[in-house]
Amino acid sequence: MKLLRYGAAGAEKPGLLDKSGTLRDLSSHIEDVAGDALLPETLARLAGLDPASLPAVEGNPRLGACVGQVGKFMCIGLNYSDHAAESGLAVPDEPVLFMKATSAITGPNDKIIIPRGSTKTDWEVELGVVIGKTAKYVSEEDALSYVAGYCVCHDVSERAFQIERAGQWTKGKSADSFGPIGPWLVTADEVEDPQDLDLWLEVDGHRYQEGTTKTMVYGVAHIVSYLSQFMSLQPGDVISTGTPPGVGMGQKPEAIYLKPGNVVRLGVNGLGEQRQEVVADD
Ligand code: ZN
Numbered sequence: 001m002k003l004l005r006y007g008a009a010g011a012e013k014p015g016l017l018d019k020s021g022t023l024r025d026l027s028s029h030i031e032d033v034a035g036d037a038l039l040p041e042t043l044a045r046l047a048g049l050d051p052a053s054l055p056a057v058e059g060n061p062r063l064g065a066c067v068g069q070v071g072k073f074m075c076i077g078l079n080y081s082d083h084a085a086e087s088g089l090a091v092p093d094e095p096v097l098f099m100k101a102t103s104a105i106t107g108p109n110d111k112i113i114i115p116r117g118s119t120k121t122d123w124e125v126e127l128g129v130v131i132g133k134t135a136k137y138v139s140e141e142d143a144l145s146y147v148a149g150y151c152v153c154h155d156v157s158e159r160a161f162q163i164e165r166a167g168q169w170t171k172g173k174s175a176d177s178f179g180p181i182g183p184w185l186v187t188a189d190e191v192e193d194p195q196d197l198d199l200w201l202e203v204d205g206h207r208y209q210e211g212t213t214k215t216m217v218y219g220v221a222h223i224v225s226y227l228s229q230f231m232s233l234q235p236g237d238v239i240s241t242g243t244p245p246g247v248g249m250g251q252k253p254e255a256i257y258l259k260p261g262n263v264v265r266l267g268v269n270g271l272g273e274q275r276q277e278v279v280a281d282d
Pocket residue numbers: 075076077124126155240242243
């Protein structure tokens with residue numbers, strides 16, 4: 001299933017995209033694509049519905065973030081060896097973990113807003129993992145059974161805030177609009193192998209990032225198991241699993257950063273595409 005949220009920001013309704021590409025409303029079955037609606041038993045119940053019995057949504061509504069009420073937005077840094085190299089950093093001995101403020105989360109096609117004082121707003125296409133049941137001290141062997149599904153995640157990053165200001169990365173990762181997720185959550189049963197997905201990102205039609213989850217240093221099962229040793233993961237938590245090479249910071253002969261007027265497109269095969277216009281904050 002492809003689960004999504006549609007409508008005005010803050011008032012999204014749950015929906016699904018059927019096999020023919022028609023958006024259908026799920027309001028009579030779940031309140032939101034969030035929390036307990038992602039539990040295995042709820043997903044099984046939704047999978048049993050005949051999509052044709054659900055009301056088709058008229059028009060072409062805005063898509064919201066594909067998961068609502070995200071409790072934790074965890075991110076893995078330097079998880080592709082070639083991206084670590086372009087960042088001038090060694091591949092870490094254990095996953096590098098940081099958090100993004102959940103207030104950064106936006107819809108897949110909402111604008112990217114360059115925050116005040118930013119000179120280095122950058123892009124990162126990533127595979128997003130959505131947790132479907134509480135995970136605590138889970139083994140790597142069992143870890144994927146805790147995953148509800150996958151989505152495209154854009155880990156928008158302000159490099160000066162991230163690296164040149166004191167402390168952790170969080171302040172460079174958390175501005176409003178820095179976390180587009182979606183267009184939809186693709187349930188795990190439809191993703192044959194999360195370690196065999198191509199990712200790409202373009203700015204104004206120029207392809208900067210191209211990679212595959214095959215070259216992740218730490219795969220999804222390892223990441224879920226690893227995080228669950230330090231904290232419990234709950235349904236609706238999102239983990240962004242790191243970016244392949246080709247970020248703006250790594251461009252030669254010099255770095256390239258986003259400017260108002262740029263258009264960013266990105267996708268992961270099988271999980272859909274995002275498109276964002278870049279604007280300045282006012
Ligand atoms: Zn990232």
